[in-house]
Structure formats: C-alpha cells, structure tokens
Amino acid sequence: MNGEDKGLPRAMRVVVPVLVGIVFLGMWEAFVRLGNVPPFVLPAPSLIWTSLVLNFDSLMGSLWVTLRVTLAAFLLAIVGGIGLAILFSQSRRIEMALFPYAVVLQVTPVVAIAPLVLIWVGYDRVELAVLILAWMVAFFPILSNTTLGLRSADHNLRDLFRLYGASRWQVLAELQLPSAMPYILAGMKISGGLALIGAVVAEFVAGSGTGTGLAWRIVEAGYRLDIPRMFAALFLLSGLGIAIFFSLSWVEHLLLRRWHESAVRREF
Amino acid sequence: MTEADAPLRPPLLTLAGVARTYGNGTVALAGVDATIRQGDFVSLVGPSGCGKSTLLRIVAGLIGPSAGDVHWHTTDGSRPADIGFVFQDATLMPWASVLDNVFLPLKLRGIARDKARPQLMEALERVGLADFANAYPRELSGGMKMRVSLARALVTQPPVLLMDEPFAALDEFTREKLDDDLLALWRSQRWTVIFVTHSIYESVYLSERVLVMGARPGRILGEVAIGAPHPRGPAFRRSHDYVDHCAAVSAALREGVAP
Numbered sequence: 001m002n003g004e005d006k007g008l009p010r011a012m013r014v015v016v017p018v019l020v021g022i023v024f025l026g027m028w029e030a031f032v033r034l035g036n037v038p039p040f041v042l043p044a045p046s047l048i049w050t051s052l053v054l055n056f057d058s059l060m061g062s063l064w065v066t067l068r069v070t071l072a073a074f075l076l077a078i079v080g081g082i083g084l085a086i087l088f089s090q091s092r093r094i095e096m097a098l099f100p101y102a103v104v105l106q107v108t109p110v111v112a113i114a115p116l117v118l119i120w121v122g123y124d125r126v127e128l129a130v131l132i133l134a135w136m137v138a139f140f141p142i143l144s145n146t147t148l149g150l151r152s153a154d155h156n157l158r159d160l161f162r163l164y165g166a167s168r169w170q171v172l173a174e175l176q177l178p179s180a181m182p183y184i185l186a187g188m189k190i191s192g193g194l195a196l197i198g199a200v201v202a203e204f205v206a207g208s209g210t211g212t213g214l215a216w217r218i219v220e221a222g223y224r225l226d227i228p229r230m231f232a233a234l235f236l237l238s239g240l241g242i243a244i245f246f247s248l249s250w251v252e253h254l255l256l257r258r259w260h261e262s263a264v265r266r267e268f
Numbered sequence: 269m270t271e272a273d274a275p276l277r278p279p280l281l282t283l284a285g286v287a288r289t290y291g292n293g294t295v296a297l298a299g300v301d302a303t304i305r306q307g308d309f310v311s312l313v314g315p316s317g318c319g320k321s322t323l324l325r326i327v328a329g330l331i332g333p334s335a336g337d338v339h340w341h342t343t344d345g346s347r348p349a350d351i352g353f354v355f356q357d358a359t360l361m362p363w364a365s366v367l368d369n370v371f372l373p374l375k376l377r378g379i380a381r382d383k384a385r386p387q388l389m390e391a392l393e394r395v396g397l398a399d400f401a402n403a404y405p406r407e408l409s410g411g412m413k414m415r416v417s418l419a420r421a422l423v424t425q426p427p428v429l430l431m432d433e434p435f436a437a438l439d440e441f442t443r444e445k446l447d448d449d450l451l452a453l454w455r456s457q458r459w460t461v462i463f464v465t466h467s468i469y470e471s472v473y474l475s476e477r478v479l480v481m482g483a484r485p486g487r488i489l490g491e492v493a494i495g496a497p498h499p500r501g502p503a504f505r506r507s508h509d510y511v512d513h514c515a516a517v518s519a520a521l522r523e524g525v526a527p
Contacts, residue, residue, distance in 0.1 A: 156359040159330050163353050164376045174375070211449045258404050259362040 043228040048235065050227035059217060059229075063236050066199055066213040069127060070244070073134035074195040078188065080135070081142025089150040089176060090168070099147075106140035114205035121178055130202040130213070137198030138191040145187030150178025182260050185252040192244040200237065214240075272291070277305040279341050280428070280460050281327065286336035288322050288486075296322045298485035299336065306427075309461045311471035311478045312460055313517060319486025320464045324432050327462060328353055352421030352429040352459075356436050358413035360405040360420075366392070367401040370420045377424075391423040392416075394453060411442035418446075422510040424452070431463045435470070447474055448501070455498055472513045473500060490520040 025045045032044040033036065039047055052059065084102070089093035110133050123128040153175050161171050203215035214233050221230035256263035273299055288297040297319040306312055309446040312320040325331045326338060329347050340347055360369045368375075370391050374384045392398045395415040414434060421429060435443040435479055451474060465471050471478045478492045494513050496504055504510050 034513060154359060156355045156357065157361065159325075159328075160353060160355075160372075161328065161360060161376065163328060164373045165349070166376045170376055174359070174372075178361065181363070259364075259406060261406075 019205045022186050040225050040227045043231055047228045048231040051226075052232040052235070055229055055232065059214070059232060059236060062212055062214045062233070063240065065127075066196070066203075066215065066237070068202075068238060069134060069199045069213065070128050070196045070240070073199060074129050074188075074192055074244075076131075076135050077138035077142055077191050077195060081139050081187070081191070082146050082184065085143050085146035085150055085180075086172065088147050089172070095147070102140060102143055105136055109139050110201055111205055114202055118206050126203075126206050130199055131207050133202035133206070134195050134198035137201075138195035141190040141194065142184065142187040145183045145190075146180055149183025150176045152183070153179040182256060182262060185248070185255065188246045189245065189252065192248050193241055195243050196237070196244060275498070277307055279303050280306045281341065282337075282339045283323075283327075284337045284339065286323070286326060286333045286338060288319065288326060288331070289334045295485035296363050297326075297333075298487050300486075300488055302479060302488060304460060304462060306460055307458045309463065309474060309476045311463045311465055311475040312481055313465055313468060313471040313478055313488075313519065314481030314489075315483050316466065317486070318480050318481040318483040321432050322486065324462060324464050336347075344492060348427050350424045350426035350428075352424070352426040354414075354417050354421045354429070354431040354434040356433040358405070358410075358417040360413055360416055362405050364404075365401065366397060366403050366405070366408070366416050369405065369416055370423050372420060373424045373499050387423060394422065395419045395449070404494065409442075410438050411446060413509045414438060414442075414446060415449075418450070422457075425457075427457050427459055431461065433464050433466065443470070444503040450474065451498070451500060466515050468517045469505075472510060473505065478513075478517050480517055482521070482523075489523055492516045492520060 029044050029046060032042055043051070082116050084098070088099065113131055113136070114129070117132055118126070118129045119131065150172075157175055158171070161175055166174070199213065200215040203213045204219060207216070214237050217233040218237075221227070223235065253263050283300050283302045284303075286297060286300045287295070289295050290308065300323060302320075312323060314320050322331070326333050328351060329338075339345060344346060361372070363364060364372075368381075370388050371381055371384055374387070375381070389401065392401055395418050395421065397412060397415050400408065400416075401413065405416070408416065417434070435446050436502055438446065447470060450461075463471070463474060472492075472494055475494050478494060480489045480492065482489045492513060496507075496509055496513075
C-alpha cells in the first residue's frame with residue numbers, strides 16, 4: 001500500500017484491474033479477427049470461451065483433480081514444514097544434521113526426480129506420485145520461513161518468559177509460534193503457488209494415470225492441436241493459482257490485521 | 269522512609285565481588301559490592317558501558333556472574349520466585365491485547381484467565397489503563413505501552429521490581445508523569461526497586477539511594493543517599509536539596525572518568 005494509493009476508493013481496486021482485463025481481451029479478439037490469425041496459432045477469447053463451455057464437464061473434472069492434489073500437497077507441506085521447523089527450533093543439533101538434506105530436497109529439480117518417484121510409487125498410483133512431487137516443491141518455503149520466524153522472537157520477551165519460569169512448550173506456544181506467524185503465512189503464500197506448479201509439472205512428467213488433471217488436458221489438447229481447449233485449461237489453471245493466492249492473502253489479513261504492521265490499515 | 273530508618277530494614281540482597289567478563293575478554297563488571305535492603309528504592313546510574321544493565325540481569329538471574337556471589341536473604345538463599353522486570357522497550361507481545369499481555373506472568377503459572385481477571389483489572393487500574401484492556405499494543409502511545417509493561421511486572425505483586433532504563437525512550441513530560449506514578453505505587457506497595465538509568469535527575473528524584481557507576485571496567489564509584497521526604501513532587505525538583513544531590517551524583521560520576 002503505497003502513499004499515493006491512499007485516496008483510492010476500495011471499489012476502484014477491483015474495477016481498474018477488471019477494466020484492464022476487458023480491454024486486453026477486446027484487443028486480443030480484434031487482433032485475431034482482423035488479422036485472420038488461424039485458431040491453432042492463437043484462438044480468439046470467444047473461441048476459448050466456447051471451448052470451455054463445450055468441454056465444461058471434462059475440464060471441471062480435471063480442475064477438481066488438480067485442485068485436490070494441490071491442496072493435499074499444500075496441507076501436508078504446512079504440517080511437515082511447520083513440524084520440522086519446530087523440531088529444528090528445539091534442537092540446534094537436529095537442525096544442523098537435517099537442514100542440508102531439506103535443502104537437497106529443494107534444489108533438486110522436481111522434473112528430474114519425477115521418473116524415480118513414479119517408479120517407486122508405481123504407475124498404477126500416479127496421483128500419489130504427483131502428490132509427493134508437489135509436496136516436495138511446496139514444503140521448503142514453509143520450513144525455512146517457519147525456522148526463521150521461530151528464531152526471531154524478541155529477545156527481551158524470551159528473557160521475560162525465562163524469568164517467569166516458562167517451560168519449553170510454553171515458550172514455543174505462547175512466544176515463538178505467534179512471533180513466527182507472519183513468516184509462516186508468507187511462506188504459505190509462496191508454497192500455495194508452488195504446490196500448484198509442482199502438481200502441474202509432476203503431472204506433465206508422470207502422465208495421466210487414473211485421474212486426469214489439468215496438466216494432462218493441456219498435453220492432450222496439444223497432441224490434438226486443439227489449441228482453444230489448451231487455452232481453456234490454461235485459463236482454469238491461472239484462475240486456480242489466483243484463487244489460491246487470494247485465499248491465502250485473505251487468511252493472512254484475518255490473522256494479522258489486529259497487530260502486524262504488514263496488515264494494519266493506517267488511518268492517518 | 270527517611271534516611272534515618274533505612275539501616276533498620278533487613279537486607280534483601282547482598283552482592284559480593286560480583287564480576288562479569290564476556291567471552292571476548294571485555295570486563296563488563298569488576299567486583300561489585302552492594303547491599304539492597306527490603307523496601308529500598310535504589311538507582312544504578314552511570315554512563316553507557318558501565319555494566320549497570322549487566323548487573324541488573326545478574327540480579328535477575330538471567331545471566332550468571334563470572335565471579336563473586338549474589339546472595340538473597342530469603343529462606344533458601346535463592347532469588348524470590350516472584351520478580352518484576354521492566355525493560356527499556358515496553359516489550360509487549362504485539363499479537364495479544366493489553367489484558368492478555370498483563371495476564372502473561374499468571375498464564376505461565378497455569379492460572380485461568382477468568383480466575384485472574386479481577387487481579388488483571390486491578391493491575392491495569394493501578395497504572396490507569398483499565399479502559400484499554402482490549403486494545404492492542406500498536407494502538408497505544410509509548411507512555412501507555414510502558415504502563416502496560418509496568419502493570420505486567422506488578423501483576424504478580426512481586427517483592428522486587430527490576431527496571432532497566434524503563435522510561436529512557438519516552439518524552440520528558442511522559443517520563444516525569446511515569447516517575448511520579450511509579451513513586452506513588454512504590455509508596456503504597458513498598459516493594460524493593462532497583463532502577464537502572466543514565467539520568468542523574470531521574471535517579472535523584474526517585475531513589476532513596478543512588479549507586480554511581482563508572483565504566484571500563486564497570487564498577488561502583490560511590491553512593492549518594494537521598495534523604496528527601498515523600499511525597500516528592502514538582503517542589504522537590506526545584507529545591508536546593510534536589511540540586512545538591514544532583515551535584516553530588518554528578519561529582520561522583522566525574523571521579524570515575526579518567527582525566
């Protein structure tokens with residue numbers, strides 16, 4: 001929220017981007033129609049819409065598959081990331097021993113391990129393989145942010161807790177976790193998007209399996225040169241990513257609005 | 269409450285040769301001897317780097333002395349379990365309301381919030397913030413935050429209150445008001461206060477005794493007894509007595525500075 005935005009009415013924040021979107025789509029439509037661009041190069045937005053309506057059932061089914069995997073990977077990343085970070089915060093030794101391996105998990109490209117994971121899990125359980133791969137991508141930002149957050153509790157407050165004889169558990173629950181909350185939420189915002197990216201990339205590599213996600217719809221449409229359908233799937237993916245991001249921003253706002261600088265609306 | 273009856277009060281804490289050396293060889297404190305009596309209001313005054321905060325943290329038990337002995341005159345010779353500590357910053361939990369911040373010491377002791385409520389409200393009333401129980405720290409001014417910090421330190425009704433330059437970051441008006449409020453509370457509750465400050469004026473205004481400290485290495489240079497009667501108010505700040513005491517503390521401080 002920059003200084004110059006202060007006077008902007010709330011409605012404008014929605015109206016302006018929507019207008020930009022409409023103008024953009026209009027120019028796209030005009031460009032395709034006036035330039036006679038063939039639909040297998042660039043389909044017009046109207047054609048993409050038609051394709052979306054025609055393939056609504058199969059695309060929505062795929063959207064659900066992708067959403068399911070993404071959310072499951074994301075939730076497991078939250079549990080695993082925060083859990084491991086708490087373990088790290090309790091013992092420097094454990095952190096020292098394990099953190100490098102967490103980094104290995106992060107820096108290894110998911111595309112490179114996908115075939116291996118797929119073999120281990122079995123081709124009959126592709127969705128599980130995709131889930132594992134998406135989790136691997138989403139897990140690290142939460143781990144590293146939470147680890148940092150748990151460590152950045154105010155030192156004087158720490159002393160105060162010691163002075164009052166607080167137990168390890170009380171320090172964690174009453175001081176470290178609340179202090180880490182803004183960090184955890186920032187990590188979650190990154191991870192939410194990464195879980196989706198992981199799910200899509202993993203599905204590209206792993207293939208269809210039983211459930212077919214949006215990624216596979218894109219591959220499929222590519223094979224058939226059904227570009228409007230490809231765009232329709234692409235739009236749904238972007239929409240999903242945007243929805244995840246804004247839901248997490250909203251959760252962040254709800255949790256931090258009373259106290260954290262990042263979420264406080266200044267009235268002067 | 270005057271200088272004359274001070275020696276009659278039993279000792280609470282004796283420091284004998286308390287020293288503290290940091291890992292890099294810096295001597296923060298070199299052999300401090302002092303006795304704090306029950307109900308004392310003692311200020312530690314000195315320039316930055318004289319180890320006054322270090323001494324306070326040793327008294328609190330947050331760090332140990334490298335040498336020397338901190339002896340509490342309690343039944344078992346250890347620090348009283350109830351001890352109030354006020355930092356230079358209010359050090360509040362930004363995610364918790366004023367009430368929950370004051371509740372912290374009791375919560376950590378496993379007392380239920382509903383049961384503690386009357387005690388919490390009383391602590392807030394004492395510092396004049398009863399109407400702000402549900403406010404969040406960011407909604408308060410610096411002086412009000414400091415009052416919350418004070419209420420939190422007092423909520424367990426500790427026999428000892430340790431204050432580490434508590435009002436140093438506040439503007440002068442707020443600071444004088446808080447000094448007066450602190451004195452009024454001290455007079456009614458009679459806990460023992462050890463008050464670290466770098467303000468000569470504040471130390472003279474508040475204390476029964478001022479321990480003057482010097483730096484490099486940190487040590488006690490001398491002691492100035494402030495015999496002025498209570499209540500102290502604006503008139504005391506303008507009295508000859510006040511000015512004389514300030515001059516005495518100032519002179520003691522100068523002795524510690526190498527020419």
